[in-house]
Amino acid sequence: MDFKIRAAKQEDCKEISRMIIELAVFEKMQDQVKISTQELERDGFCSNPLFECQVAEVSEEQKSSQGYTVVGYVLYYYTYSTWMGLTVFMEDLYVMPEYRGKGIGKGLMSKVAQVGKEKQCTRLQLAVLDWNTRSLDFYIMKGARDMTASEGWHALRFDGEALDKLAAEAPKD
Amino acid sequence: MDFSIRAANLEDCKDIARMIMELAEYEKVSEHVKVTQKDLEQDGFSKNPFFHGIVAEVPEAQRTKDGHVKIGYALYFLSYSSWKGRCVYMEDLYVMPEFRGKGIGKALMSKVAQLGMAAGCTQLNFTVLDWNKASLDFYAAQGCQRRDGRAGLPRHALRGGRSWSVWPSPERRLARYPW
Numbered sequence: 441m442d443f444k445i446r447a448a449k450q451e452d453c454k455e456i457s458r459m460i461i462e463l464a465v466f467e468k469m470q471d472q473v474k475i476s477t478q479e480l481e482r483d484g485f486c487s488n489p490l491f492e493c494q495v496a497e498v499s500e501e502q503k504s505s506q507g508y509t510v511v512g513y514v515l516y517y518y519t520y521s522t523w524m525g526l527t528v529f530m531e532d533l534y535v536m537p538e539y540r541g542k543g544i545g546k547g548l549m550s551k552v553a554q555v556g557k558e559k560q561c562t563r564l565q566l567a568v569l570d571w572n573t574r575s576l577d578f579y580i581m582k583g584a585r586d587m588t589a590s591e592g593w594h595a596l597r598f599d600g601e602a603l604d605k606l607a608a609e610a611p612k613d
Numbered sequence: 614m615d616f617s618i619r620a621a622n623l624e625d626c627k628d629i630a631r632m633i634m635e636l637a638e639y640e641k642v643s644e645h646v647k648v649t650q651k652d653l654e655q656d657g658f659s660k661n662p663f664f665h666g667i668v669a670e671v672p673e674a675q676r677t678k679d680g681h682v683k684i685g686y687a688l689y690f691l692s693y694s695s696w697k698g699r700c701v702y703m704e705d706l707y708v709m710p711e712f713r714g715k716g717i718g719k720a721l722m723s724k725v726a727q728l729g730m731a732a733g734c735t736q737l738n739f740t741v742l743d744w745n746k747a748s749l750d751f752y753a754a755q756g757c758q759r760r761d762g763r764a765g766l767p768r769h770a771l772r773g774g775r776s777w778s779v780w781p782s783p784e785r786r787l788a789r790y791p792w
Binding site (some may be wrong): 473483519601604 | 617619633637645647655661664690691692693695704705719720722723724726729735736738741742744752755759783
């Protein structure tokens, strides 16, 4: 199958939003998606974007049953390690089910690695749900290290009321 | 104890680099620290910085025996959730040992939360090693959730870097003592 990987444009946000929902459905968390297409456009395509995105596109002849030619995406951003410096974090990697197994996911991920290396990143990081053994196996097979299993890192989060409360306790300037 | 929390500036990079190394030396993994003071200056204080810092400072009368008044820091950056939008990630939270237990760590963390919310963030994320029970208990007492294992979504943090030339092997990253 022929496909092209290219940097996302602002006009792609509608398709990216669609696929974000599709991925959330796959992760059984669709009720958690609060972001809108407008927010993606604002945050990804301003003068100082908070993320970058690559999309996978097929030709018109290969469009999906619903007429989509943008069939996958990867959303990523840059983070900082006080030990190693700049890192790229792959937030989402998704290919529509009927286009899987054709190297598109691998193409998207490799593109993120390439873009990251061009920016002098020394790491590419991501998070995977532990029941998603197929994805875990894929990434491990590609050379990723499981930092939770090997070093015991755990992800913590403040949100909602806990975040409000914490912020309210900040010392005055 | 009197202390102040403020945004880090370029001149603070020397002390931030010192504190990053202090912790790494204590953990006997200082050889894994590749970031220099110059890297911090370049990466944190350019037109489009990759991170932001806040420092905790005490008055001269309370300086350390080595003469330091900058005795803690937090380093954070904005990240993105495709579900929730803007997030803040706290990469480091550190207070020099003799200044712990005085609310400085909590104040630094609260400031990160406040600044993140002011920037439109709805989450503050960070990671902690599973054997660092004191930190895990502290954060749980503050109301945060574990996004892996027992509470929340089970997730595994992955890192890929085998093909990259500066990847140290095998890296052993140990806990940051928060306060």
